[in-house]
Amino acid sequence: xxxxxxxxxxRRGYVxxxxxxxxxFILIPAAGLAVDVGMMYLVKSMLSAASDxxxxxxxxxxxxxxxxxxxxxxxEATANAYLAANFPAGYLWSTGLQVSSTAATDSxxxxxxxxxxxxHLPLVFLRFFRTESASVSATxxxxxxxxxxxxxxxxxxxxxxxxxxxxxxAAKGFIDKFAEGRDNVGLITFGTSSLVDNPLSTTFKSxxxxxxxxxxxxxSTNTAQALWQAYDKLVELHQTGALNAILLFTDGLxxxxxxxxxxxxxxxxxxxxxxxxxAYAVSSPANPSGLYPxxxxxxxxGGDLTVLSTPTTNNCYFRSTPGNLYQDVVxxxxxxxxxxxxxxxxxxNAGSHLSGGLLALNYLNWGAVNAADHAGLRVRRGDxxxxxxxxxxxxxxxxxxxxxxxxxxxxxxxxxxxxxxxSPNPVAAGAPGRCEYAGDPAQLxxxxxxxxxxxxxxxx
Amino acid sequence: MAxxxxxxxxxxxxRGNSILxxxxxxxxxxxxxxxxxxxxxxxxxxxxxxxxTRDVAHMYALGTDFSLxxxxxxxxxxxxxxxxxxNGxxxxxxxxxxKVYQADCDAAGVPSCPNRGQPVFTQRLVxxxxxxxxxxxxxxxxxxxxxxxxxxxxxxxxxxxxxASGFDALIAxxxxxxxxxxxxxxxxxxxxxxxxGSTGGGYYxxxxx
Numbered sequence: 189x190x191x192x193x194x195x196x197x198x199r200r201g202y203v204x205x206x207x208x209x210x211x212x213f214i215l216i217p218a219a220g221l222a223v224d225v226g227m228m229y230l231v232k233s234m235l236s237a238a239s240d241x242x243x244x245x246x247x248x249x250x251x252x253x254x255x256x257x258x259x260x261x262x263x264e265a266t267a268n269a270y271l272a273a274n275f276p277a278g279y280l281w282s283t284g285l286q287v288s289s290t291a292a293t294d295s296x297x298x299x300x301x302x303x304x305x306x307x308h309l310p311l312v313f314l315r316f317f318r319t320e321s322a323s324v325s326a327t328x329x330x331x332x333x334x335x336x337x338x339x340x341x342x343x344x345x346x347x348x349x350x351x352x353x354x355x356x357x358a359a360k361g362f363i364d365k366f367a368e369g370r371d372n373v374g375l376i377t378f379g380t381s382s383l384v385d386n387p388l389s390t391t392f393k394s395x396x397x398x399x400x401x402x403x404x405x406x407x408s409t410n411t412a413q414a415l416w417q418a419y420d421k422l423v424e425l426h427q428t429g430a431l432n433a434i435l436l437f438t439d440g441l442x443x444x445x446x447x448x449x450x451x452x453x454x455x456x457x458x459x460x461x462x463x464x465x466x467a468y469a470v471s472s473p474a475n476p477s478g479l480y481p482x483x484x485x486x487x488x489x490g491g492d493l494t495v496l497s498t499p500t501t502n503n504c505y506f507r508s509t510p511g512n513l514y515q516d517v518v519x520x521x522x523x524x525x526x527x528x529x530x531x532x533x534x535x536x537n538a539g540s541h542l543s544g545g546l547l548a549l550n551y552l553n554w555g556a557v558n559a560a561d562h563a564g565l566r567v568r569r570g571d572x573x574x575x576x577x578x579x580x581x582x583x584x585x586x587x588x589x590x591x592x593x594x595x596x597x598x599x600x601x602x603x604x605x606x607x608x609x610x611s612p613n614p615v616a617a618g619a620p621g622r623c624e625y626a627g628d629p630a631q632l633x634x635x636x637x638x639x640x641x642x643x644x645x646x647x648x
Numbered sequence: 649m650a651x652x653x654x655x656x657x658x659x660x661x662x663r664g665n666s667i668l669x670x671x672x673x674x675x676x677x678x679x680x681x682x683x684x685x686x687x688x689x690x691x692x693x694x695x696x697x698x699x700x701t702r703d704v705a706h707m708y709a710l711g712t713d714f715s716l717x718x719x720x721x722x723x724x725x726x727x728x729x730x731x732x733x734x735n736g737x738x739x740x741x742x743x744x745x746x747k748v749y750q751a752d753c754d755a756a757g758v759p760s761c762p763n764r765g766q767p768v769f770t771q772r773l774v775x776x777x778x779x780x781x782x783x784x785x786x787x788x789x790x791x792x793x794x795x796x797x798x799x800x801x802x803x804x805x806x807x808x809x810x811x812a813s814g815f816d817a818l819i820a821x822x823x824x825x826x827x828x829x830x831x832x833x834x835x836x837x838x839x840x841x842x843x844x845g846s847t848g849g850g851y852y853x854x855x856x857x
Contacts, residue, residue: 202666203665203666203669203670203673204669204672204673207669207670207672207673207677208673210673210677211673211676211677211680215677215680215681216680219680219681219683219684222684222687222688223684223687226687226688226691229691229695230691230694230695230698233695233698233699234698237698237699237701237702237705237855238855240702240706240857241702241705241706241709241855241856241857244706244709244710244857245709245827245856245857248709249822249825252822252824252825262822266822266825269819269820270819270827270856270857272819273818273819273856274854274855274856354757357754357755357756357757358755360751360754360755361751361752361754361755364751364824365824629757630756630757630800630801630802631800633752633755633756633757633801633802634756634798634800634801636755637755637770637801638798641711641826642711645709645710645711646711648710
C-alpha cells in the first residue's frame with residue numbers, strides 16, 4: 189500500500205510541473221523571440237524605407253548648388269533631413285537614431301549618395317536572457333548621372349507676342365533646374381535656320397538666360413536641321429556615361445528644310461552652280477518662297493533671315509518674286525544637308541510626289557516633316573555623325589514639348605520623342621522619351637517643369 | 649453500501665488534480681498563443697502596408713505616372729493584404745509638394761508670387777478608398793486638380809488653398825525643391841494594436857522620397 193501511495197504522490201503535480209516548464213522555457217521564450225524579432229523586422233523595414241527615400245531625395249538634390257562641393261553638401265543635408273522626416277522619433281520605442289549621408293563621385297559622370305541609419309531597439313522578452321536591446325541599421329545608395337541636355341527651341345513667327353515671352357520665362361525656369369558645374373546644358377534656337385547659340389557647357393545658367401532675353405520670335409520652322417545639330421553637339425561632347433538628352437520645343441509642323449539645290453539651266457541666276465540654303469513653304473501644295481542662308485551670321489536674334497546674298501544669286505527669280513524658287517531650282521533632293529530623308533519614314537506620303545527622282549518642290553513641306561521625323565529616328569538610334577568622323581552617341585533620349593499644335597503635329601512630336609503612348613509607332617527605335625503638350629501660354633511652364641522633373645528623375 | 653476502494657479514490661483525486669493543472673496551464677498558454685498570433689497577423693499586415701507605401705513612393709519619385717489605370721493596377725497588385733479599390737480596405741494618397749520660389753512664379757507669369765516660400769501641392773492622386781482617411785497635410789480643392797492629378801503653376805503660385813499645411817514641420821524644403829509624399833492608410837478593424845501606429849483600427853504610414 190505504501191508503495192502505491194508513494195507513487196501517487198510523485199505523480200501528483202506532474203502535469204503542472206511539465207506544463208510550467210514547457211510554458212516558461214519553451215512557449216514564452218518562443219513567443220518572446222517572435223515578438224522581439226517581429227519588432228526588429230518592422231523597425232528594420234521602416235528604417236530601410238526611410239533611408240531609401242532619403243538617399244533618393246539626396247541624389248536628386250545633387251542638382252542644387254553652384255558647384256560640386258555645394259551640391260554635395262546640399263545632398264547630404266537633404267538626405268539627413270528626409271530620413272528624420274521618414275522615421276518617426278521613438279518608433280516602437282527605438283532610441284539613439286544615428287544618420288550619416290555621404291555624397292561621392294563613383295565614376296566620371298556618376299555621383300552617388302549613401303545614407304546609413306541605425307537605432308537601438310529595446311527588447312521586451314529577450315531581456316530576460318540578458319539581451320537588453322538590439323541595434324538595427326539600414327543603408328541605401330542612390331546614384332545620379334550627370335545630364336547633358338541640348339535644348340532645341342523653336343522661335344518661329346507663329347510664337348510672336350505673349351507665347352514668346354511665356355516661352356522664354358518657362359525656358360529659364362527649365363534651365364535653372366540643372367546642376368551647374370556638373371551637367372552640360374546648351375541651347376539651339378531655330379526659325380528658318382538654326383544656330384547653336386550656347387554650346388554644351390557646365391557653366392550655362394547666366395549665358396543661356398542672356399540668350400533667352402534676346403530671343404525674337406521670327407522665321408519659319410526648320411526642325412530637322414536643329415535636331416541634327418543638337419545630336420552633333422552631343423556626339424562632339426561624347427560623354428557616353430552621362431544621360432544624353434534633347435528637349436525639342438516647337439509650335440507647329442516643320443515647314444523648312446536645308447538642302448543643296450541644283451539650278452535649272454533655264455534659271456536667270458547668273459551663277460548656275462548648286463546652292464545650299466533653306467527653302468520653306470507653309471502648306472502643300474505650295475511653292476517655296478525663296479532660298480535662305482542655312483545658317484545666318486545674324487541668326488537668330490535680329491529677326492528673320494533674308495534670302496541668299498548676291499553675287500551667287502544675282503538675277504535669280506526667287507530674289508525678286510516670292511514663290512518663284514521653282515523657276516530657279518530643280519526639284520528637291522531626297523535628303524537634306526544633314527542626311528535626313530524627306531521620304532523614308534513616310535509620315536507624310538511625299539513619295540507619291542516624286543519627279544525625276546526628286547521631290548516635287550510644291551510638296552517640300554511634307555518633305556520637311558519627314559526630315560524631322562527621320563532626324564528623330566536617327567538620333568535615337570545613335571546613327572554615325574558624318575561631321576564627327578562617323579562617331580555616335582547611343583541612348584540619346586528625346587523629350588518634346590508642343591505648343592498649341594493640332595493632332596497632326598502632336599503625333600509627329602510623339603514619333604520624334606518615341607512616346608510610349610503612341611501605339612503602334614512605326615519609328616519606335618531607340619530610347620523612349622515623352623511628349624508634353626501645352627494648349628495655351630499659361631501651360632508652357634507646367635510642361636517644362638514636367639519635362640525637367642522627368643529628366644532629372646531619369647538620371648537617378 | 650461498500651466503501652470505494654482506496655485505489656479508486658486516489659485515481660479520482662489524481663484525475664481531478666490533472667484537470668486543474670491543465671486548466672492552469674491553458675489559462676496562461678492560450679492567451680500567450682492568441683496574443684502572439686494576433687501580433688503576428690498585425691505585424692504581417694503592417695509590413696504589407698509599409699511595403700506597398702514604400703514601393704509606390706519609390707516608383708512615384710522615379711517618375712512612374714500613377715494617373716494611368718495601368719500603373720494604378722500595379723500599385724493594387726503590390727498589396728497582398730489590402731484592397732486598394734474605391735470601396736476597399738486601403739488608400740494611398742500621392743502628393744508632389746514644391747517649395748515655391750520667385751523663379752517658379754516668374755516662369756508661371758505670376759510675378760506677385762503670393763505663395764512664395766510656401767510648400768504647395770503640385771500634384772495629388774488617390775489610389776483606393778478615399779473615404780478611409782484624408783491627407784494629414786490637407787486636400788487641394790478638386791477644381792484645381794487636373795485629370796492626371798497635376799495642378800497648374802498659375803494656381804499653385806497663387807492659391808492659398810493649395811498650401812500643404814504642416815508640411816514645413818515635417819521637413820524644411822529648399823526653395824524650388826520638390827518632395828514626393830505617399831501616405832498610406834490601411835484598415836484593420838478586427839485587429840487593433842496601438843503600439844503599431846494604429847489609429848482607430850487602421851495603420852497610417854507616410855513615406856517621403
